[in-house]
Amino acid sequence: MQRYVGIDIGGTNIKFGIFLNDGRLEKKWSISTDFSDEGKKMWDDIYNEIKKNVSIDDLCGIGMGLPGPVLADGFVEVCVNLDLHNFNPVQIMQAYFPGVRIRAANDANVAALGEQWKGSGEGYTSLGLVTLGTGVGGAVIVDGDIVYGASGLSGEIGHIQLNSEETRTCTCGGKGCVDQIASATGIVRYTKEVLARSQQDSALRDKEQITCKDILDAGKEGDIIADQCVRHCMKYLAKALAAVTYIIDPEVLIVGGGVSNAGDYLIKIIKEYYDSFITLSQKKTPILRASLGNDSGIYGAAKLVI
Numbered sequence: 012m013q014r015y016v017g018i019d020i021g022g023t024n025i026k027f028g029i030f031l032n033d034g035r036l037e038k039k040w041s042i043s044t045d046f047s048d049e050g051k052k053m054w055d056d057i058y059n060e061i062k063k064n065v066s067i068d069d070l071c072g073i074g075m076g077l078p079g080p081v082l083a084d085g086f087v088e089v090c091v092n093l094d095l096h097n098f099n100p101v102q103i104m105q106a107y108f109p110g111v112r113i114r115a116a117n118d119a120n121v122a123a124l125g126e127q128w129k130g131s132g133e134g135y136t137s138l139g140l141v142t143l144g145t146g147v148g149g150a151v152i153v154d155g156d157i158v159y160g161a162s163g164l165s166g167e168i169g170h171i172q173l174n175s176e177e178t179r180t181c182t183c184g185g186k187g188c189v190d191q192i193a194s195a196t197g198i199v200r201y202t203k204e205v206l207a208r209s210q211q212d213s214a215l216r217d218k219e220q221i222t223c224k225d226i227l228d229a230g231k232e233g234d235i236i237a238d239q240c241v242r243h244c245m246k247y248l249a250k251a252l253a254a255v256t257y258i259i260d261p262e263v264l265i266v267g268g269g270v271s272n273a274g275d276y277l278i279k280i281i282k283e284y285y286d287s288f289i290t291l292s293q294k295k296t297p298i299l300r301a302s303l304g305n306d307s308g309i310y311g312a313a314k315l316v317i
């Protein structure tokens with residue numbers, strides 16, 4: 012029976028999923044990422060995991076999502092958090108699995124494809140996805156296809172520079188990126204700054220270490236400072252989503268990543284700002300929460316080859 016492997020390569024873990032051609036997930040597991048020896052160890056690990064879990068006779072395709080811009084031919088200039096430069100994951104895996112169909116794409120693109128295939132985006136042919144985690148990732152799908160762009164930058168919503176007040180430098184080298192304010196890291200940093208300069212009571216003041224989840228939970232429970240901070244940060248995200256709409260006008264916008272676990276509370280705030288920024292049309296794009304959670308990457312990676 013035909014089997015397809017979807018692999019989501021991250022800086023901490025590599026997730027694997029074995030899929031049947033109708034999209035059923037047969038098995039999933041993960042290993043920790045070891046990118047020592049210029050990545051050699053990681054490719055060996057991936058090869059061994061696939062070999063252990065799928066019979067080579069059944070293996071029809073391997074799709075991969077990687078944390079960096081990937082060109083349409085698979086070439087990657089840099090994966091910052093894997094410390095890998097100028098490599099082609101498709102060619103590398105092809106040497107391990109000659110004759111097997113292999114493809115690679117950026118992890119956010121792959122997550123968008125997964126959501127479109129089996130998640131919140133099912134039934135839509137154009138969508139914008141944003142993932143709110145340690146950083147802000149994004150991807151756009153138009154007429155059913157991932158838009159890669161000329162340099163693989165398409166959908167990098169997190170690095171639109173919208174905050175002119177920002178003084179620190181983003182991981183990309185820019186200043187005022189959406190990533191710096193709307194990521195989990197950004198929300199925590201902004202909230203700590205507000206707490207330090209205000210006298211207002213807040214449940215957050217009792218915490219030793221404030222996490223993004225603490226802030227979102229407090230906001231949900233009506234903590235004024237927490238709620239104001241979440242609103243402030245999500246206003247930037249909503250501006251970026253409005254920019255996406257004015258360029259590709261998708262049928263739906265999807266918000267994923269760990270921060271999106273805050274659910275309706277967060278989506279409602281984003282939607283409220285977003286609607287206020289879409290002034291040219293009465294018809295407002297729905298904003299949904301991603302439904303595949305951490306599995307969107309393996310689903311999308313498998314979809315690259317199914």
Ligand SMILES: [Zn+2]
Pocket residue numbers: 169170181182183184185186188190
């Ligand atoms: Zn940036």
